[in-house]
Amino acid sequence: MADKKIEFSHHISRQFDQELEEVRTNVLKMGGLVEQQLDLAMKALTQGDSDLGEQVARDDYKVNSLEVAIDEECSRILAKRSPTASDLRFVVTVIKTITDLERIGDEAEKIGYLAAGLAMAKQPKNRYREIRNLGSHVKQMVHSSLNAFARLDADEAFEVAKRDVEVDEHYESILRQLITFMMEDPRTIRPLLSVMWVARALERIGDHAKNICEYVIYLAHGKDVRHIGMQSHASLAEVERKLDELD
Amino acid sequence: MADKKIEFSHHISRQFDQELEEVRTNVLKMGGLVEQQLDLAMKALTQGDSDLGEQVARDDYKVNSLEVAIDEECSRILAKRSPTASDLRFVVTVIKTITDLERIGDEAEKIGYLAAGLAMAKQPKNRYREIRNLGSHVKQMVHSSLNAFARLDADEAFEVAKRDVEVDEHYESILRQLITFMMEDPRTIRPLLSVMWVARALERIGDHAKNICEYVIYLAHGKDVRHIGMQSHASLAEVERKLDELD
Numbered sequence: 001m002a003d004k005k006i007e008f009s010h011h012i013s014r015q016f017d018q019e020l021e022e023v024r025t026n027v028l029k030m031g032g033l034v035e036q037q038l039d040l041a042m043k044a045l046t047q048g049d050s051d052l053g054e055q056v057a058r059d060d061y062k063v064n065s066l067e068v069a070i071d072e073e074c075s076r077i078l079a080k081r082s083p084t085a086s087d088l089r090f091v092v093t094v095i096k097t098i099t100d101l102e103r104i105g106d107e108a109e110k111i112g113y114l115a116a117g118l119a120m121a122k123q124p125k126n127r128y129r130e131i132r133n134l135g136s137h138v139k140q141m142v143h144s145s146l147n148a149f150a151r152l153d154a155d156e157a158f159e160v161a162k163r164d165v166e167v168d169e170h171y172e173s174i175l176r177q178l179i180t181f182m183m184e185d186p187r188t189i190r191p192l193l194s195v196m197w198v199a200r201a202l203e204r205i206g207d208h209a210k211n212i213c214e215y216v217i218y219l220a221h222g223k224d225v226r227h228i229g230m231q232s233h234a235s236l237a238e239v240e241r242k243l244d245e246l247d
Numbered sequence: 248m249a250d251k252k253i254e255f256s257h258h259i260s261r262q263f264d265q266e267l268e269e270v271r272t273n274v275l276k277m278g279g280l281v282e283q284q285l286d287l288a289m290k291a292l293t294q295g296d297s298d299l300g301e302q303v304a305r306d307d308y309k310v311n312s313l314e315v316a317i318d319e320e321c322s323r324i325l326a327k328r329s330p331t332a333s334d335l336r337f338v339v340t341v342i343k344t345i346t347d348l349e350r351i352g353d354e355a356e357k358i359g360y361l362a363a364g365l366a367m368a369k370q371p372k373n374r375y376r377e378i379r380n381l382g383s384h385v386k387q388m389v390h391s392s393l394n395a396f397a398r399l400d401a402d403e404a405f406e407v408a409k410r411d412v413e414v415d416e417h418y419e420s421i422l423r424q425l426i427t428f429m430m431e432d433p434r435t436i437r438p439l440l441s442v443m444w445v446a447r448a449l450e451r452i453g454d455h456a457k458n459i460c461e462y463v464i465y466l467a468h469g470k471d472v473r474h475i476g477m478q479s480h481a482s483l484a485e486v487e488r489k490l491d492e493l494d
Contacts (some may be wrong), residue, residue, distance in 0.1 A: 075339060082329030092322060095342065179437060186433045189426060 022099050022151070022205055023073055023094055024032065027101070030066040031146040032102045037063065038142065038205065041111035042135040045198060050119035056112030063105035067098045069143040086219075093215045097149060100208040104142060107201040107208075114201075115195045121191040130200055134170050138202045141167065148213055154220035157213035167206035207237045254305055257438055263328055271397070274348070277313040281351050284310065285389065285452065288358035289382040292445060293375050297366035300349040303359030310352035312457035314345045333466075340466045344396060351389060352447040354455075361441045361448075368438040377424065378445055381417050385449045388414065388456040395460055404460035414453035421446045453488040 037056055037186045044053035074091050077083065083091055112132035141163055178196050284303055291300035321338050322331065330338055388410055395404035425443050429436045 075335065078325065078339070079331050079335050084326050088322065088326050092342065093327070095339065096346070099343070099346065113346065182429070182436050183433045186430045186436075189433075190444070193426065210308050 004019075013081075015136040016197070019073075019077055019081070020087065020090065023070065023077070023091070026070050027068065027075070027094055027097060028146060028150055030070065030098060030101050031061065031142075031149070033063055033066065034101050034108065035142055035146070038111070038135075038139055039104055041108045043140070044112060044134070045115035045118065046132055048119040050116040053112040053114075053116030053119060055157075057109045057116070060105050060109040060112075063102060067102040070098050071095065079172075089219050090176050091111060093219045095214050100211045104205050104208045106161060107205050111198050111203050114198050118191060118198075121194075130170075130174050131195065131202070134140050134167070134174060134199060134202050137163075137167055137170060141206055145209040145212040145216075148216045152216060152219060154217045157216035161213040161217070163209045164180070164206050164210040171199055171203040176226050219239065255341070260328075265275065266320075266324055266328070267334065267337065267377065270317060271315065271337070273317050273320070274341055274344060275393060275397055277310065277317065277348050278389075278396070280313065281348050282308055282357065282389055284352055284394070285318060285358070285382075285386055288355045288362060289379070292362035293364075293379055295366040295415070297363040299359075300359040300363030300366060304356045304363070306350050307356040307359075310349060315348040318342065318344050336466050342461045343462050344459050347458045351400060351452050351455045353454050357448050358445050361445050362486040364442050365438060365445075366461040368441075375442075377417075377421050378442065378449070381414070381421060381446060381449050384410075384414055384417065385453050385456070388453055390461040392463075395415060395463045399463060401464045402465075404463035408457045408460035411453050411457040414450060418450040418453075420448055428489075 007237065040052060041056045043049065044056060076097050077091055078088075081087075141160055144156065144160040147153070148160055175196065178192050178199075182192050284306065287299060288303045290296065291303060309335075320414065322343050324338055325335075388407055391407045392401065394400070396405060425439050425446075429439050
């Protein structure tokens with residue numbers, strides 16, 4: 001694929017440039033907060049720190065406030081500036097991106113609650129090794145998707161979106177392992193279900209990171225690449241072919 | 248609360264009126280398709296019909312195509328008409344609503360797959376009674392949220408959004424019941440986990456219906472009511488008070 005970094009047209013109104021730049025900065029600020037929430041939620045889980053888990057859950061309102069503020073700013077820009085072409089696509093991309101960031105925040109909140117509950121249950125630490133690995137993988141995806149957004153880099157976005165397949169496979173494998181543990185010792189069902197919900201939340205965060213990447217690709221190409229099959233390895237060549245056709 | 252039905256300003260351009268009306272019709276068409284998918288997925292589950300379950304999963308692409316088409320139409324309207332005030336809020340509401348409808352479609356697809364798997368497992372029919380009830384409840388919520396959207400009726404939207412609390416409670420009770428079954432007989436863990444994922448999917452569909460209602464309230468009031476606490480019975484009076492203050 002050719003280089004897909006795009007640049008904003010230079011506006012006659014410097015004020016408008018500044019407004020768009022501010023929106024971009026705020027999305028990255030919201031992204032940073034969401035990354036931090038995810039980081040702390042995983043720390044609460046692996047260190048068995050119930051206070052920290054509850055703190056993460058309580059702090060979700062900060063993510064929500066940022067979403068509402070950015071959303072209102074976007075509506076204001078649409079109404080006042082009537083942006084067209086790549087500026088319009090950028091604003092629509094932001095409206096969608098912050099929805100996914102907010103949902104990543106919700107999943108981090110859930111992990112926080114689950115971690116607080118699990119801290120009481122005295123689970124052996126090593127059982128979280130796989131969850132920790134999945135967590136690192138997903139955190140990396142979120143970080144890279146925000147990088148792709150920051151630089152409007154469709155190539156990077158495409159590489160990140162592809163990694164969601166590995167996250168899904170990793171999640172499935174953890175699921176199978178947990179089911180085996182449960183069947184071996186039914187007394188572990190309850191706590192292990194909490195571990196399963198954590199794995200599920202991480203898997204969903206991977207989906208949201210992939211969504212953000214797809215918006216970035218849409219922004220760069222001006223075409224919607226969702227739903228044309230980013231799901232399986234088999235169809236990746238197909239997606240790449242379709243993206244090339246779009247150029 | 249005062250009557251919150253709003254009407255579109257009459258446009259000098261009849262063409263523009265028609266475009267907005269067409270978007271509205273297409274959203275309702277997409278909603279109808281999503282309702283049908285959910286209906287068939289639940290039928291596949293309760294009748295143990297694996298072919299029907301797989302059919303539902305395969306048909307999800309129809310929901311996705313409609314989402315992409317409506318999304319592109321909205322972007323076109325934003326670029327060409329530069330709508331303001333209530334028209335602009337309507338278009339932004341549509342962009343958000345179809346995202347949630349698409350995710351309801353994804354959950355129906357998941358239920359379809361799970362139903363196909365469970366059809367092989369020969370589960371006793373009566374075990375799905377509670378799931379069926381939850382399914383009916385959630386289907387009703389989706390239907391009413393689309394009605395509220397169709398008539399831009401914030402009062403109905405508010406009533407529907409409140410019902411999500413009951414769905415969450417129902418879901419939690421099913422979860423507890425399933426855990427008890429699993430602990431009684433660990434051989435049932437694997438199939439009962441599938442039943443649990445179905446319940447989880449239904450609970451998430453309730454969330455999406457609530458999201459749609461919140462967009463309708465936003466559209467009518469011009470203010471964002473998300474994140475000001477629609478979660479618990481305790482805070483409903485608070486939300487009602489805040490909504491009244493917004494008038």
